Amino acid sequence: MTQQFSSLPTPTVAPASFSLPGTFPDPDTCWHAVQRRDRSYNGRFWFSVKTTGVYCLPSCAARPPLRRNVSFFASPEAAEAAGFRPCKRCKPRDWQVEAGLSKPVAKACALFQADTGDTPPSLAEVARKVGLSATALSKRFIAELGVSPRDWLVAKKRERFRKALRDGEKVSEAVYGAGYGSPSRVYESSDKVLGMTPATYAKGGAGAHIDYTTVDSDYGRVLVAATQKGVAAVFLGDSDRKLEQDLRHDFPAADITRNDAALEDRVTAVLSRLYGRKPSALDASDVPLDIIGTAFQWKVWKALTDIPAGETRTYGEIATTIGEPKAARAVGRACATNQAAGVIPCHRAVGANGGLTGYRWGVARKERLLAEERRRKST
Known part of the structure; x- marks a missing residue:
């Protein structure tokens, strides 16, 4: 199993649970989100309460209002134009719609990224500019992004370096353009930064090869993709063509080939997890993983595999479990960034009120997975 860094080019994954569609949800969807205090709807709409005269984010922890007293708005400005004032508890104006982050964190990210020198602005300096203490800003980063400001800066520097190489810049130019003080810093950690040497990465990930196959299952079509090291992706869907498109989108620089025969054992092992015949585990010998994730993501994924089949845990409970x-x-x-459906059972994670929140492969599929697990457990 390869943890945190992989031989593969970094996949470009859009987190399904926190995508922010441009369309305004219908009233029933909005009301259900308010009842669940669903954070994934923050920034998609705001709601007001007639009896209190305030408007809030969907995730507001205040006492639940009655439906007859609630109205929905597409922006804070619209709510204020209707005569409502912002809630002091959830601070509904303190939200960056485009980034899906609170305004202090979004502004801090922008300030950090504006300086690409080898020595970025200090945490205290940035915190002061966004109106928080350094400690408070660090806590917000961990809560919203899963990493500390320092780790976020390291990841962004690596991201700039990888992009420069993919865009065809010379290694020396990419090194300094990304903010590294010297080439030696990059070559000393190239396995972690790129999974290969900078020169090899610059050639589009030469040597990174993925075999894949698609099979039928009780939950629709299943795509299993693997490198020589292990399983790189398990996708669920209804169309082979769409699944194949998703694979190529997530791994644009890899050499991808369909190879049904080579993946028979991997498919058997994956389906055993989907059907609950074998327990999920990150270190299972028959399903070695070759996926990319931060240290925080791996802690979450490990916690997911520890949830018994048929049971669920809220995001908050999982957060507490990992400290x-x-x-x-x-x-x-x-x-939402899990690449291995079933093997890493993210369908067992639910919203604060137990609601089945967004799932990359569809909420209906998530509901069926859980129902089947519970049925098998009871027989």
């Missing part, structure tokens, strides 16, 4: 009780939202992001 980060205030990182429920970051746990949700880690679940």
Whole structure:
């Protein structure tokens, strides 16, 4: 199993649970989100309460209002134009719609990224500019992004370096353009930064090869993809064509080939997890993983495999389990970026009120997976 860094080019995954569609949800969807205090709807709408005269985020922890007293708005400005004032508890104006982050964290990220020098602005300096203490800003980063500001900066520097190489820049130019003080710093950690040497990565990930196959299952079509090291992706869906497109989108620089025969054992092992015939585990010998994740993501994924089949845990409960009780939202992001459906059972993670929140492969499929697990457990 390869943890945190992989031989593969970094996949470009859109976190399903926290995507922010441009369309305004219908009233029933909005009301259900308010009842569940669903954070994934923050920034998609705001709701007001006639009896209190305030408007809030969907995740507001205040006492639940009655439906007849609630109205929904597409922006804070619209709510204020209707005569409502912002809630002091959830601070509904303190939300960056485009980034899916609170305004202080979004502004801090922008300030950090604006300086690409080898020595970024200090945490205290940035915290002061966003109106928080350094400690408070660090806590917000961990809660919303799952990493500390320092780890976030390291990841962004690596991201700039990888992008420069993919765009065709010379290694020397990419090194300094990304903010590294010298080439030696990059070559000393190239396995961690790229999974290969900078020169090899610059050639589009030469040597990174993925075999894949698709099979039928009780939950629709299943795509299993693997490198020589292990399983790189398990996707669920209804169309082979769409699953194959998703694989190529997530791994644009890899050499991808269909190879049904080579993956028979891997498919058997994956289906055993989907059907609950074998327990989930990150270190299972028949399903070695070759996926990319931060240390925080791996902690979340490990916690998911510890949840018994047929049972669920809220994002907050998982956050507490891994020692980060205030990182429920970051746990949700880690679940949304899971590349190995079933093997890493992110379908067992639910919203604060037990609601089946967003699932990359469809909420209906998530509901069926859990129902089947419970049925098998009871027989």
